[in-house]
Amino acid sequence: MDNPLVHATTVAMPLWTTTFFVAMLLSVAALPLVAGHWWHRNANKLLVSLALSLPVLLYLLTHNGLHQIEHAAEEYFAFIVLLGALFVISGGILVEGDIRATPLVNTTFLGLGALLASFMGTTGASMLLIRPLLRTNSERKFTLHTPIFFIFIVSNAGGLLTPLGDPPLFLGYLRGVPFAWTFSLWQEWLFVIGVLLAIYLILDSRAYTQESLRTLAKDMRQVEPLRIRGLLNLLWLGGVILAVAFLNEKYIGEAAHYFVREGVMLTMAASSWFLTPRILRERQNFNFAPITEVAVIFIGIFITMIPALTLLEQRGAHLGLVHPWQFFWSTGILSSFLDNAPTYLTFFSLAQASSNDLHALYPAVRMIEHIPQNELAAISLGAVFMGALTYIGNGPNFMVKAIAESNGVKMPSFFGYMRWSLIILLPIFVAVTLIFFST
Numbered sequence: 001m002d003n004p005l006v007h008a009t010t011v012a013m014p015l016w017t018t019t020f021f022v023a024m025l026l027s028v029a030a031l032p033l034v035a036g037h038w039w040h041r042n043a044n045k046l047l048v049s050l051a052l053s054l055p056v057l058l059y060l061l062t063h064n065g066l067h068q069i070e071h072a073a074e075e076y077f078a079f080i081v082l083l084g085a086l087f088v089i090s091g092g093i094l095v096e097g098d099i100r101a102t103p104l105v106n107t108t109f110l111g112l113g114a115l116l117a118s119f120m121g122t123t124g125a126s127m128l129l130i131r132p133l134l135r136t137n138s139e140r141k142f143t144l145h146t147p148i149f150f151i152f153i154v155s156n157a158g159g160l161l162t163p164l165g166d167p168p169l170f171l172g173y174l175r176g177v178p179f180a181w182t183f184s185l186w187q188e189w190l191f192v193i194g195v196l197l198a199i200y201l202i203l204d205s206r207a208y209t210q211e212s213l214r215t216l217a218k219d220m221r222q223v224e225p226l227r228i229r230g231l232l233n234l235l236w237l238g239g240v241i242l243a244v245a246f247l248n249e250k251y252i253g254e255a256a257h258y259f260v261r262e263g264v265m266l267t268m269a270a271s272s273w274f275l276t277p278r279i280l281r282e283r284q285n286f287n288f289a290p291i292t293e294v295a296v297i298f299i300g301i302f303i304t305m306i307p308a309l310t311l312l313e314q315r316g317a318h319l320g321l322v323h324p325w326q327f328f329w330s331t332g333i334l335s336s337f338l339d340n341a342p343t344y345l346t347f348f349s350l351a352q353a354s355s356n357d358l359h360a361l362y363p364a365v366r367m368i369e370h371i372p373q374n375e376l377a378a379i380s381l382g383a384v385f386m387g388a389l390t391y392i393g394n395g396p397n398f399m400v401k402a403i404a405e406s407n408g409v410k411m412p413s414f415f416g417y418m419r420w421s422l423i424i425l426l427p428i429f430v431a432v433t434l435i436f437f438s439t
Contacts, residue, residue, distance in 0.1 A: 017059055017307035020052045021342075024304045027052070028297060029337055029392050033414065042292050049300025056304050068306050075174050076302040079341075080295050081262045082170055083123065085240050085269040090124030091286040092233040092276035095132040097226035101140050103204040107197055109133045110153045114193045117158030118165040120237055123290070126155045126396040131284060132226070134407045139218045142207040147404040147411065148420050149200045153193060155396035156388035160189045160380070164244060166394070168335075168344030168383040175348060177368055177376070179245045184373075188381055188436055195428050230280045236268040243268070290399055298341075305342050312349040325437040327351060328378035332386030332429065336393045344383040351375045378437060385429065389421045390414070 027048050031039040038044055060069055099105055109129060116125040130150060137143045159165025161182055163173035169182055247261035321327055327347055334343045351371040368376050387394035391401060391414055401411050412420065 012063070013307040013310045015311070017056060018311060020056050021301075021304040021308045024049070024052050024300045025342065028301075032392065032398070042289065042296050045293060046296040046299070049296055053300050053303040056307060060306065065306075068310070069303075072302045072306055075171070076298060078174055078262055079167065079170060079302075080298065081265050082164070082240070082244065083121065083167065083294060084291050085265040086121040086124040086164065086237075087127070087291045088269040089233050089236045089240065089272045090120050090128050091281055091284070092272045093128055093228065093230045094280040094284055095128065095226060095228055096283075097132065097135075097224045099136055099223055099226055100220060101137040101143075103201055103208050105136065106133070106146060106204050107201045109136070110149060110200060111193070111197055113150065113154030114158030114197075117154050118161035118189075119241065121164055122155050122159040122166055122394065123396045123399070125158065126150070126400055127284075127290075129154060130400050130403050131407075134404060134409065138407070139215060139222060140208075140211055141215055142210050143409060144412070145200070145203050145207065145420075147400055147409055148417065149196065149203075151397050151400050152388045152421070152425065153196050153200075155400055156394050157189070157192050157196065157385050160185055160384045162241075164241060166384050166387075167341040169380060170244075171341055171345050172348060172376075172380065173244070175345075181368060182380065185377060185380065188377070188432060191435070192385060192428055192432065195431075196424075199424060230276050233272050233276060236272045239268040240265050290395070294395055301342050305345065309345060309349045312346060312353055321347075321350060323437070324372075324374045324378035325433050326378075327375050328382045328433060328437055329429075331379045331382030332389075333382075335383045336386045336389035340383040340387040340394055344379060347379045347382075348376075351379060374437070381432065381436075385432070386425075389418065389425060391417055 031048070057069065060066070109132075113125050113129045116128065120128070130147070133146065133150065137146055156166075159169070163170045163177070163179055163182060165182075169177075173179060243261050243264040247264060321330060331343055331347045334346075348371070371379075388397070391397045401417075404411050411417070
């Protein structure tokens, strides 16, 4: 896919135009905390998105920037169709039952979620598994660590292996990163997931020994075999995966791939919606509020980030980020407090700008969309992994928190959750830096 910033460089973007992007990100981060009741309504989120987007649109329309608006609209459409299709299809798969909540069973749940997250998205996998996991643990008393590690593993780190897994990676795919490239990050994925599962198993084993005999006996009595209903949706999920992997400009041409690919994904979602018995969605309280929230927020993000990405393309080489570990931590820290999708794109463009002359000097360096592969890997890992550091780092985090609380789990506060994430995750990220980005 053509990089729209190549065309955007003809438009002079003054620095003040980036303030709307900053305001948009700060709104997403701060308004849930300071005006939660008002922000809860999606209509108000849309109002903020449109209000901050309008000045940018007016500037671009009056300075020959229509091409940039068109590219942003195309990428937004592709982005929201993918998330929407995965959301609808995963919402048609119902996992019922209540098995024993042993440490091994819980760890298996999280490991399965890590695998599913890369193929049905962190949002889809989170919504599919969080309720049966909580139901399995409903008889136990000491379970706070379980939804926290679920956020770490299923809602974030597990989504690294494909562009379907996490929104930042899909945006990279839209910018030209090959679909299969993220599979090359399997060692980093395996290391982080393996360490997190090992830590969880130790913590849950310790918590299990603190449960009373009465609690454990109740857990054993109230066993119901797991049943998975709505398996036809796996067919539609496979259709989405194939559409993303193969219906692109490489195979069907640049002019048609948008409409064909998104058309197939919409068809898969519609098939799931109409062919799945309604009772399956009702039993897991399925509704469109979460995906609507993503849609209205990202309208503002995709528009307001145009000036920031353009300026980074033009001036990013002067910011001094030259080592992969710098991209890993810079992308990651911003992803933990802002939305990880636009943060990924920001550093993606910055890496392109800072690497303009690198390939000419070092032709042996493997480049992915004009970015050294190790820098792109660092950006991808930072955006996906460190979205777990806060509740606002990735969309599913808050949804899992809300579902856990509705099931009687007293989740930690914003800073209470950060205490968990900093203690558990920061040492792992330091290890990732030393093992994978030390050279």
